[in-house]
Amino acid sequence: MAESKQNKVLxxxxxxxxxxxxxxxGFDTGVISxxxxxxxxxxxxxxxxxxxxxxxxxxxxxxxxxxxGRITDILGRKKVILVSAFIFATGAWWSGAAPDITxxxxxxxxxxxxxxxxxxxxxxxxxxxxxTKIRGTLVSLFQLLITVGILVSYLSDSALADNDVVxxxxxxxxxxxxxxxxxxxxxxxxxxxxxxxxxxxxxxxGRRVLAKIEDPEMIDxxxxxxxxxxxxxxxxxxxKELFKPWMRNALIIAIGIMFFQxxxxxxxxxxxxxxxxxxxxxxxxxxxxxxxxxxGVVNVLFTILSLYLIDRLGxxxxxxxxxxxxxxxxxxxxxxxxxxxxxxxxxxxxxxxxMLVYIAFFAISLGPxxxxxxSEVFPLRVRGLGASIGSLSNWGFNTLVVWTxxxxxxxxxxxxxxxxxxxIGVIGLIWGYKFIPETKxxxxxxxxxxWRQGKAPNEL
Ligand code: BGC
Numbered sequence: 001m002a003e004s005k006q007n008k009v010l011x012x013x014x015x016x017x018x019x020x021x022x023x024x025x026g027f028d029t030g031v032i033s034x035x036x037x038x039x040x041x042x043x044x045x046x047x048x049x050x051x052x053x054x055x056x057x058x059x060x061x062x063x064x065x066x067x068x069g070r071i072t073d074i075l076g077r078k079k080v081i082l083v084s085a086f087i088f089a090t091g092a093w094w095s096g097a098a099p100d101i102t103x104x105x106x107x108x109x110x111x112x113x114x115x116x117x118x119x120x121x122x123x124x125x126x127x128x129x130x131x132t133k134i135r136g137t138l139v140s141l142f143q144l145l146i147t148v149g150i151l152v153s154y155l156s157d158s159a160l161a162d163n164d165v166v167x168x169x170x171x172x173x174x175x176x177x178x179x180x181x182x183x184x185x186x187x188x189x190x191x192x193x194x195x196x197x198x199x200x201x202x203x204x205x206g207r208r209v210l211a212k213i214e215d216p217e218m219i220d221x222x223x224x225x226x227x228x229x230x231x232x233x234x235x236x237x238x239x240k241e242l243f244k245p246w247m248r249n250a251l252i253i254a255i256g257i258m259f260f261q262x263x264x265x266x267x268x269x270x271x272x273x274x275x276x277x278x279x280x281x282x283x284x285x286x287x288x289x290x291x292x293x294x295x296g297v298v299n300v301l302f303t304i305l306s307l308y309l310i311d312r313l314g315x316x317x318x319x320x321x322x323x324x325x326x327x328x329x330x331x332x333x334x335x336x337x338x339x340x341x342x343x344x345x346x347x348x349x350x351x352x353x354x355m356l357v358y359i360a361f362f363a364i365s366l367g368p369x370x371x372x373x374x375s376e377v378f379p380l381r382v383r384g385l386g387a388s389i390g391s392l393s394n395w396g397f398n399t400l401v402v403w404t405x406x407x408x409x410x411x412x413x414x415x416x417x418x419x420x421x422x423x424i425g426v427i428g429l430i431w432g433y434k435f436i437p438e439t440k441x442x443x444x445x446x447x448x449x450x451w452r453q454g455k456a457p458n459e460l
Contacts, residue, residue: 007131010213014129015138017190020183021081021122022142024088026149028115028176032057033271033292034157035169037278037285042166043101047406054271055403056105060112061119062395068117069388073199077125078192080117085184087114092176096169111176120391128193131214140307143368147303150270151296158289168285198226229380242382242389246451250377253435253457254390260428261370262397264326265421266362268405269295269355276355279414280336281348291352298356302363314440315369316458319432322365323425329358330422338415370394376439379448434458 032054040050064084072080091111098104123142130138153175160171197206203223210219242251269276273292274285282288309318336343336351343350374390375383409417437457439447450460 007213007215011131011134013186014126014190014213015141017183017186018122018126018138018142019145019148020179020186021118021126022145023149023152024085024176024179024183025115025118025122026146026151027153027179028088028092028111028149029057029267030150030153030270030296031157031172031176033274034154034161034285034289035172036272037274037288038161038166038169038172039104042169043104045101047410049101050275051403051406053101053104053108055399057108057112057115058395058399058402060109060114061116062112062392062399064113064116064118065120065388065391065395066116068120069384071117072121072124073196076192076196076200077121077128078187078190080121081125081187082184084114084117084121085180085187087111088118089177089180089184092173092180096171096173116395119395120388125193128195129191129209129213131218140368143371144300144303144307147296147300147363147367151293151300154289154293154296158286158293161286161289163284163286194222195226195229198223199230239385242385246454247378247382249435249451249457250379250386251389253377253437254374254386255393256431256435257366257370257373258390258393259397260323260424260431261366262394262401263421263424264323264330264362264366264428265401265405265418266366267398267402268417268421269359270299271402272405273355277348277352280351281340281345294352294356295359298359299363299367302360303367306364306368309364310368310372311440314438315373316432316436316438318365319369319436320429322361322369323429323432325361326358326366327422327425327429329354329361330418330425333358334415334418334422336415337413337418373437373439376444377437377447379451380444 036050036054039045039053043049045053068080087110091107091114094107095104095111098107126138126142153172156175157172160168160175162168191209191212192205194206194210197203197209206226207219207223210222214222241247273295274288277288277291278285282291306318313321332354333351336347336354339350340347370390374387378386405417408420412420435457437447437460439460442460447460
């Protein structure tokens with residue numbers, strides 16, 4: 001009795017820590033959005049410099065994701081998450097206190113490292129330490145909490161935005177210190193994962209941790225599974241294996257879905273929505289930030305809906321429904337700008353409306369599908385490596401889009417940028433017809449078998 005109670009408490013603590021990890025990831029990418037209009041006034045920044053500030057955080061994330069995997073294997077999951085919590089806290093403080101643009105850029109890059117590392121290490125920690133029965137739920141909780149983190153950053157930005165105080169952006173960045181401290185303190189008391197301990201030959205210690213979290217009758221099975229898996233890992237072929245011809249489809253799918261997830265322009269809305277609203281005719285930074293809070297709320301609500309739909313409708317249906325909706329709403333967003341003169345005051349509401357529809361369609365499709373599919377399409381032996389290529393592509397493409405958005409707006413025009421993203425969405429539909437596999441209800445072994453037989457993704 002007492003044992004199972006302890007088990008439950010620990011699982012709740014783990015879930016809470018998982019939540020702060022996801023929350024920080026979302027918070028620190030989303031916080032830039034409400035800070036930008038103030039930063040721009042305070043430091044007299046051009047749009048190009050705003051792109052730099054945003055992109056530097058993402059470049060940090062690329063670097064963090066690139067090296068995070070190796071370091072996490074060497075030092076252990078717990079130590080790496082503790083270090084990233086430390087970077088989250090000190091980075092939030094440093095970026096809030098930055099006296100000039102140079103320090104702001106460096107501090108965002110530094111903070112980005114923690115975002116990249118945690119985007120990889122926190123889900124890994126959760127997956128390895130959760131009791132088998134609720135692992136799926138806890139891992140998708142992390143995804144959901146990213147969108148909650150984005151919403152929290154919008155709300156806190158709104159609460160702190162004061163049109164009379166240009167330095168309002170500073171407390172916005174400082175807020176990130178609090179969840180980081182919670183993550184650090186919580187993680188400090190949590191154990192290392194049994195799987196990592198086993199991989200370092202510390203079986204006794206691994207068993208002790210398992211005994212605290214796993215159903216007593218499942219412990220031996222769990223240990224055996226880990227041993228089997230570790231034995232398979234021993235003959236991991238690594239990069240070479242990943243580039244063999246039969247793996248080509250899996251690679252194209254992972255990189256491709258992240259390309260389309262980012263190139264329909266999602267983060268121009270997530271990071272820049274207050275600026276877009278200002279351009280659309282809303283007045284005052286506060287009004288613009290509040291308009292974007294609605295983006296955050298819709299994002300969370302429809303991500304919850306997607307958790308329900310993903311195993312019922314299946315991947316392909318969601319992909320086509322979602323991407324079609326994204327393309328149509330992008331066309332309307334463009335129209336909101338193109339018809340500004342004719343629509344008058346209506347234009348901005350037209351824009352808010354189509355932007356919310358756009359977010360809703362993204363949140364039920366490309367958002368969660370990207371992360372899910374990269375975890376499904378690779379064979380076990382290269383799953384970690386494959387998924388990290390997917391996540392690297394995600395941060396890389398994200399950087400590219402965010403760094404060029406305002407430049408593109410100047411070159412193409414306000415409306416045309418959104419139509420450009422829409423056109424990419426159309427290509428995504430054609431690409432997806434050939435490449436999006438229906439993995440609903442298919443075991444991961446069957447997916448591997450399918451590639452080995454040289455069959456096409458849409459035959460699955
Ligand atoms: C994307 C992020 C995006 C978020 C929005 C994620 O799936 O990878 O780039 O900011 O969705 O909710």
